[in-house]
Amino acid sequence: xxxxxxxxxxxxxxxxxxxxxxxxxxxxxxxxxxxxxxxxxxxxxxxxxxxxxxxxxxxxxxxxxxxxxxxxxxxxxxxxxxxxxxxxxxxxxxxxxxxxxxxxxxxxxxxxxxxxxxxxxxxxxxxxxxxxxxxxxxxxxxxxxxxxxxxxxxxxxxxxxxxxxxxxxxxxxxxxxxxxxxxxxxxxxxxxxxxxxxxxxxxxxxxxxxxxxxxxxxxxxxxxxxxxx
Numbered sequence: 001x002x003x004x005x006x007x008x009x010x011x012x013x014x015x016x017x018x019x020x021x022x023x024x025x026x027x028x029x030x031x032x033x034x035x036x037x038x039x040x041x042x043x044x045x046x047x048x049x050x051x052x053x054x055x056x057x058x059x060x061x062x063x064x065x066x067x068x069x070x071x072x073x074x075x076x077x078x079x080x081x082x083x084x085x086x087x088x089x090x091x092x093x094x095x096x097x098x099x100x101x102x103x104x105x106x107x108x109x110x111x112x113x114x115x116x117x118x119x120x121x122x123x124x125x126x127x128x129x130x131x132x133x134x135x136x137x138x139x140x141x142x143x144x145x146x147x148x149x150x151x152x153x154x155x156x157x158x159x160x161x162x163x164x165x166x167x168x169x170x171x172x173x174x175x176x177x178x179x180x181x182x183x184x185x186x187x188x189x190x191x192x193x194x195x196x197x198x199x200x201x202x203x204x205x206x207x208x209x210x211x212x213x214x215x216x217x218x219x220x221x222x223x224x225x226x227x228x229x
Contacts (some may be wrong), residue, residue, distance in 0.1 A: 021089075031080045031189075031216030033206040035061045046079035050106075050116045050190055051135060057191065063093055065192035066201040073201075074103075074116075076109050076190035083210040084108070086159035087090040088189035093202035094120065095153050097128050102194035103151070103201040105159045108187035114138035115184055118192055119168035119176060121151040132168055132176045136183045146175040162211055 001002025033046065040059040049056055057064050057073035066074040088105045095103055104120030114135045125131045128148040149170060158169040167177030189208035209215065 011156055013014060013205045014062060029213050030209035035059055035064045035204060043075055046074045046183045048073045048078045048111055050076040050111050052112060062194055063202040063204050064191060066195050069199045072194040074192040076188035077208055078109060078188055082188060085211040087156040087158060087209060089207045090191060090203040091205045092155045092157060093153060093204055097150055100194060102192060103190045105157050106190045106192050107159055107161050108184045108186050109190045110112060115164060116187060117184060120157060122211055129174045130170060132166060134181060134183055143181055144176045144179050149175040154204055155164050156211055
């Protein structure tokens with residue numbers, strides 16, 4: 001029996017490694033999307049319309065962009081499961097502050113109902129600065145505004161929630177937070193854009209994960225304003 005076990009031990013070890021590798025591929029964290037693919041009227045299979053909207057965001061020139069023809073689009077990344085404590089990060093592109101314009105990253109966002117937290121530009125609340133806001137059953141209210149930080153093209157924006165504490169970072173610096181709100185307890189990370197023109201409110205280099213990561217790394221790896229380049 002001992003000789004048999006000795007012979008099969010390497011095989012068992014190999015099978016264990018294959019099993020671990022398959023689990024890591026099946027649930028890859030952080031979830032990422034660089035949107036580098038052929039133009040399309042949707043973001044693809046890993047994304048779903050959210051906040052009750054039925055008009056999808058689009059792939060345009062290797063970015064995610066607001067809906068074709070202009071208007072509101074909101075999407076969540078639902079190819080993975082996220083804990084209630086989570087973060088989202090994306091790079092803002094083609095930002096405009098004229099007219100009715102929104103570009104935001106979102107956390108704890110619902111698919112069928114109009115619930116979610118957002119951080120970014122929303123000109124109806126402030127014309128140029130970072131704003132944190134929430135939708136609760138379709139009712140919008142402002143949580144905070146960064147009166148000294150203007151939203152700009154190329155900003156890397158990270159928005160995170162742990163418990164009832166919300167923090168929003170731009171280019172590695174805290175611009176809003178810590179702020180507290182208990183209205184929403186669960187949901188997905190995602191994106192929201194609105195503009196009267198198609199192709200504005202663009203994002204690149206999307207990333208999202210749980211806090212601590214659902215991928216098994218230490219909590220300290222995600223506790224600060226990590227920036228993806």
